[in-house]
Amino acid sequence: MTAHDWYIENRAAFVARSLEPVEERTFRDHLGRCDQCTREVARLERELAWLPMAVTPVAPAPDFVRRMATAILDRPARWRRHVPLAAAAGLALVAAGTALAARSEGRDLRVALVARETRLMALEDTLSVLRRANMVLQTRISMDGYPQGGMLIFQEAVSHRWGVIVHGLPPAPSGSKYQFWFITESGMVRSVEVAASMQRPAFMTLPMPGVAAPVMGAALTMEPMVDGSSEPQGVTLAHVVF
Ligand SMILES: [Zn+2]
Structure with a gap:
């Protein structure tokens, strides 16, 4: 894995505002130097422009905590089962999920990983209100x-x-x-x-x-x-x- 692969893998996570603050700063610095990533991030942001990003649901669905725990304890099969979301968001989040899975080695990353997945699932939970609105x-x-x-x-x-x-x-x-x-x-x-x-x-x-x-x-x-x-x-x- 070259140093640049990290940026490629984390483009969707950056757009989904699901990087840790230090990582986000690193990524943002890189954007100033890399046309390729800047272009890809701009494209992802256009595709996901309608999505309210980085939201935390005020009122989690009754089964939200259980689904979250299940997905975190039993990955990646269950993780995939909770995807897809709406088409464009689904693609980006699957990409983010894959990037996360690839980085799951190393205990130090575990806490960050769980926090990130929690945020992604919170986003999914929030989106479900829009998708199921009657x-x-x-x-x-x-x-x-x-x-x-x-x-x-x-x-x-x-x-x-x-x-x-x-x-x-x-x-x-x-x-x-x-x-x-x-x-x-x-x-x-x-x-x-x-x-x-x-x-x-x-x-x-x-x-x-x-x-x-x-x-x-x-x-x-x-x-x-x-x-x-x-x-x-x-x-x-x-x-x-x-
Ligand atoms: Zn780049």
């Missing part, structure tokens, strides 16, 4: 009366989770934050803060709120940073009721 809602976000990006809600009925994507929203003004709310029959229920960036959509995997009242919709508001009140105090940016 309803997708799209709503426009408006700021100061002007359209500014949008919000997509994927409802998945099997594990009762939502995948929520917020795109095209600038970072919240200082002292403010974006807040996601569930609208239920008994009122609004505070969910998560949305970290917005124009470069990359914000992605969240959310469990249903722990209230008995049925969920009727969702809202996105701008709230004061320090505020923790149970009802929105700020401006409503998006509001959708089913």
